[in-house]
Amino acid sequence: MTSPRNVALSLVLLVVSLSAWEAVVRVAQIQAFILPPPSQILVALYRGIASGLYVKHLQVTLLETILGFAVGSALGFVLGTAVAMNRYVEYFLYPYIVMFQSLPKVALAPLIVIWFGLGLTSKVINAALVAFFPLLVNTMVGLRSADEDRVSLMRSLAASDTQIFWMLRLPNALPFVMAGLDIAMILALIGAIVAEFTGATSGLGMLILSMTYTMDVSGQFSVLLILSVVGLVLNRIVSLVRRRVLFWDPSEKGVEIPESDVTARTPLAAARAAKESAA
Amino acid sequence: MGRRMPPSIDAITVKAIAKRYASRHGTVTALDDVTFAVGEGEFVAVVGPSGCGKSTLLKILSGILPSSGGEALLRGTPIAGPRRDIGVVFQSPVLFPWRSVLDNVLLPVDVQGLGRERHERVALDLINLVGLGGFEHRYPWELSGGMQQRVAITRSLVHDPAMLLMDEPFGALDAMTRELMNLELQRIWIEKKKTVLFITHSIPEAVFLADRVLVMTARPGRLMDDVRVDLGRPRGLEAMNTPEFGRYVKAIRAQFNVKGGLDG
Numbered sequence: 449m450t451s452p453r454n455v456a457l458s459l460v461l462l463v464v465s466l467s468a469w470e471a472v473v474r475v476a477q478i479q480a481f482i483l484p485p486p487s488q489i490l491v492a493l494y495r496g497i498a499s500g501l502y503v504k505h506l507q508v509t510l511l512e513t514i515l516g517f518a519v520g521s522a523l524g525f526v527l528g529t530a531v532a533m534n535r536y537v538e539y540f541l542y543p544y545i546v547m548f549q550s551l552p553k554v555a556l557a558p559l560i561v562i563w564f565g566l567g568l569t570s571k572v573i574n575a576a577l578v579a580f581f582p583l584l585v586n587t588m589v590g591l592r593s594a595d596e597d598r599v600s601l602m603r604s605l606a607a608s609d610t611q612i613f614w615m616l617r618l619p620n621a622l623p624f625v626m627a628g629l630d631i632a633m634i635l636a637l638i639g640a641i642v643a644e645f646t647g648a649t650s651g652l653g654m655l656i657l658s659m660t661y662t663m664d665v666s667g668q669f670s671v672l673l674i675l676s677v678v679g680l681v682l683n684r685i686v687s688l689v690r691r692r693v694l695f696w697d698p699s700e701k702g703v704e705i706p707e708s709d710v711t712a713r714t715p716l717a718a719a720r721a722a723k724e725s726a727a
Numbered sequence: 728m729g730r731r732m733p734p735s736i737d738a739i740t741v742k743a744i745a746k747r748y749a750s751r752h753g754t755v756t757a758l759d760d761v762t763f764a765v766g767e768g769e770f771v772a773v774v775g776p777s778g779c780g781k782s783t784l785l786k787i788l789s790g791i792l793p794s795s796g797g798e799a800l801l802r803g804t805p806i807a808g809p810r811r812d813i814g815v816v817f818q819s820p821v822l823f824p825w826r827s828v829l830d831n832v833l834l835p836v837d838v839q840g841l842g843r844e845r846h847e848r849v850a851l852d853l854i855n856l857v858g859l860g861g862f863e864h865r866y867p868w869e870l871s872g873g874m875q876q877r878v879a880i881t882r883s884l885v886h887d888p889a890m891l892l893m894d895e896p897f898g899a900l901d902a903m904t905r906e907l908m909n910l911e912l913q914r915i916w917i918e919k920k921k922t923v924l925f926i927t928h929s930i931p932e933a934v935f936l937a938d939r940v941l942v943m944t945a946r947p948g949r950l951m952d953d954v955r956v957d958l959g960r961p962r963g964l965e966a967m968n969t970p971e972f973g974r975y976v977k978a979i980r981a982q983f984n985v986k987g988g989l990d991g
Binding site: 696 | 817
């Protein structure tokens with residue numbers, strides 16, 4: 449797909465659509481606070497970055513997102529492991545987890561801001577809350593999906609439950625855990641932004657909200673542009689880590705599995721091949 | 728038919744073993760009063776239709792399933808759980824995709840804490856023996872089905888167990904690969920002198936490989952016959968075309984025809 453021709457074509461497509469947008473806004477004389485032209489958005493973006501304003505708020509949002517992601521997914525992983533491995537934890541805890549899961553977590557943001565204030569803590573907690581569930585569920589499913597034959601093999605080798613966990617269940621759960629991390633990363637960013645909307649003194653979400661009050665729509669567009677790049681980069685990082693960790697998972701690369709057995713270098717196979725070629 | 732009576736303690740002794748499961752339709756008897764012995768270094772095949780309890784028998788012997796009656800002994804000691812002196816090969820290779828060929832082979836060494844340094848040489852020699860030399864750092868998804876099953880056999884040998892329990896190890900392979908694997912297994916067995924209990928539903932495969940063939944019936948799983956195969960070693964594939972070989976296969980198959988044939 450990525451031939452020089454296609455790259456050029458997609459660039460042309462981008463330029464054409466941006467120009468069309470610019471032209472429509474100018475010709476139809478649409479007010480900038482309804483839909484700003486791309487040129488104004490770029491100017492706003494440049495001013496925001498040059499003044500250091502966007503950088504400052506981006507740092508805040510990034511910190512909230514990454515801390516929330518780390519805390520939420522770590523807790524999700526630990527609790528998911530506990531639920532999957534212990535029948536009592538499952539029996540007493542799981543009903544509440546299911547109930548809590550069906551709740552839209554971002555609806556808790558106002559409450560969390562009341563409890564934990566306008567600072568970093570409330571944002572991290574909100575981001576952690578939404579990042580928590582994908583990890584919890586995926587860890588549970590992953591640990592339980594260990595193939596029965598593999599468990600039998602480990603048992604036949606006189607492996608302890610601890611060994612079965614570390615040598616079989618945990619690596620087996622990794623593809624699920626990594627898929628959970630993928631989702632959790634994006635959800636953490638959403639959680640942080642929603643919490644900033646609810647009440648914050650800094651962050652890109654707070655910036656968007658304050659721009660609403662001044663009708664600075666081109667500013668909003670420029671922040672949205674930054675947020676989508678941030679989301680993309682964070683997602684890419686997780687994908688890169690996943691590919692490294694799951695190098696052994698064929699679904700990660702789409703390799704072909706060899707059909708023939710002839711490459712096996714056995715004396716018998718060699719003898720057979722010699723016989724066949726002689727005949 | 729003839730039964731060898733070795734002078735020393737048998738490798739495997741099974742006395743009146745039974746296995747019953749509770750199900751919604753009452754009790755299912757998977758194994759009923761099965762008695763046999765396998766001598767040290769002997770290759771014994773068990774044939775029977777699906778559902779005759781062959782696999783149940785193997786699970787009991789490997790210590791991962793308790794029996795409901797009778798007694799099973801390995802080298803004179805009762806089986807009270809998984810043991811370290813047996814190697815098990817299942818129908819599927821059961822490899823761990825995150826481990827390389829070498830690491831898969833070393834799994835028993837890791838589980839039993841036998842020391843990687845000492846066993847790596849052993850593992851590499853065995854990998855060469857089964858014809859996978861040069862593949863030790865590959866991953867299971869890079870191997871064909873036959874090659875994966877070779878890895879599984881190598882893994883069952885790495886901790887130098889006294890006996891091998893094999894549950895239809897070549898059942899999932901195509902006919903050509905299967906014949907090749909039979910030859911390889913015979914070669915490994917002659918070289919390593921292990922006691923082997925080999926479960927299969929292919930009568931020719933059983934006759935080709937084994938010193939003795941135990942014939943089982945289904946529902947309930949009972950031992951019907953114990954056939955001694957007096958064919959020279961090593962046996963080549965052409966042995967399958969001899970009248971002698973045919974007579975063994977025919978005699979064993981005749982027992983199933985009485986009962987309604989093999990369904991597996």
